[in-house]
Amino acid sequence: MSINLTISHRGQAYSLSVLPNDTLALLQSKLEDLTSTPPSFQKLLYKGKSNKSLDDQITITEAGLKDGMKIQMLGTTPKELDGMKAVENEQQKRERIMRERARKGPTKLHSTGRATAEDLNYRFHKLVPLPHLPNPSSALNLLERLSNDPAIHHVMQKHKFAVGILTELAPHEHPELLGLNQNAGEQIKLRLRTDRYDGFRTYKEVRRVLCHELTHNVWGDHDNNFKELNSLLNREVAAYESSVQSGTNVLGYSGDVYEGPSMTQLDSFSQVLGGTSTTSAGSTAMSLLADSAEDRRGRALEAAEKRLRQEEEEMESSCGTAGRSAVTE
Missing domain, CATH: 3.10.20.90 (Phosphatidylinositol 3-kinase Catalytic Subunit; Chain A, domain 1)
Incomplete structure (x- = not known):
């Protein structure tokens, strides 16, 4: 049978x-x-x-x-893995450009400082930590950091995302969930805390879940449409931060940034390798750094692919938003 x-x-x-x-x-x-x-x-x-x-x-x-x-x-699928490799190659290209810019000195972007009423609508209109959980002030600080994150603000303006309430999920109330989007942006709930309530999850982890849940403002199911937009949002966040990393900190971004090696650092590196602090030695040190980076890229790409697969599985299995039935609950 x-x-x-x-x-x-x-x-x-x-x-x-x-x-x-x-x-x-x-x-x-x-x-x-x-x-x-x-x-x-x-x-x-x-x-x-x-x-x-x-x-x-x-x-x-x-x-x-x-x-x-x-x-x-x-x-x-293998096709999607090839896409990941293409993204990784593009990221490596950006990193090389960033290192060149870091050596030449920062460039600046000038903001007009003007914001229209329409722009002000595409944001998180209310932040609500759970008062019955420990340290609600710390939870509010994390919600405020997400709300004020320039990269998140950038994608919300670009895609016209508006969220009524940004709040948190209690681990004991929703142990299986990392995030939930209700009514296509009426309210987004994020798991901010560790399971034992002894601290908070890392900022980058929470922000990645936020990008996932923002995608549910448009698509309910975890189908190809959802995955394409979610991937786009993550790329745009990374691209925005890359522009900041190249010297555009006048926009107020204060996250993790890449700082290129100074000539003093290169000289020190050459001395560790047995060289001197002359210009030619500095060039030799840079060449050795590049060779070392190439050796690491293969391992890094393999680890990145594995991590992305694991993150995709975790996001989908730990997201409470699945289809319009969940979005309209």
């Missing part, structure tokens, strides 16, 4: 029929044919379980899959 399964992947539902004695590997092979996602990149979630802890040679029955069961699949 066959077992009928429904697999949901990025807003698309697939119906599959397998036999009880078919292996998990066979199921994953069929899913690869349907979604172009290799088995090694597939993560199947069902009834609180995941295939990642199972041997792919066990049978469908042994894996706990039953007739009529619904499965959520997460995964990245």
Whole structure:
């Protein structure tokens, strides 16, 4: 007797029929044919379980899959990985430009200081920490930092995002969630705190979830439309910060920035390598730095791809916004 399964992947539902004695590997092979996602990149979630802890040679029955069961699949295609590599290459190009600009000295962007009434609408209109949780003032400070983040402000103005309330999720009330967007921007809730309430999650982690939830102002499901816009927002945040990193700090950005090595630092580096502090030695040090960077890029790219896959899985499985039914709750 066959077992009928429904697999949901990025807003698309697939119906599959397998036999009880078919292996998990066979199921994953069929899913690869349907979604172009290799088995090694597939993560199947069902009834609180995941295939990642199972041997792919066990049978469908042994894996706990039953007739009529619904499965959520997460995964990245090789084509998308190629896109990540292209983004990484572009980032490396920007970093080289940033280093050149850092050596030549900062450039400046001049703001007119004018803001229209329309511009003022595209922002977070109210910040609300949870008063019954510890240190609400610290939570408010984090919400204010997000609200005042120039890169976030930039994408909100560009895409005309308005959010009524920016508030937090209590870990004990929503342990499975990192973020939630209600009514397409009426209210966005973010997990600010650690599970034990002994501190706060890192700013970059929270901001990445915020970009994810801002995307839900436009798209409800985690489909390709959502993923394209979410990727665009993250690229725009990075591009904005790159412009700041090249010397445009007059706009008030105070986040993490890249600072190019000074000639004194290069001289010191050349001395550590056994060189001298002459101009030629400085050039030799820069060449060695570049060679070292090239050696690291392969490992960094592999780690970045793995991290992005893990972040995508975490974001989608820990986001409370999925489809218009959730957006309008």
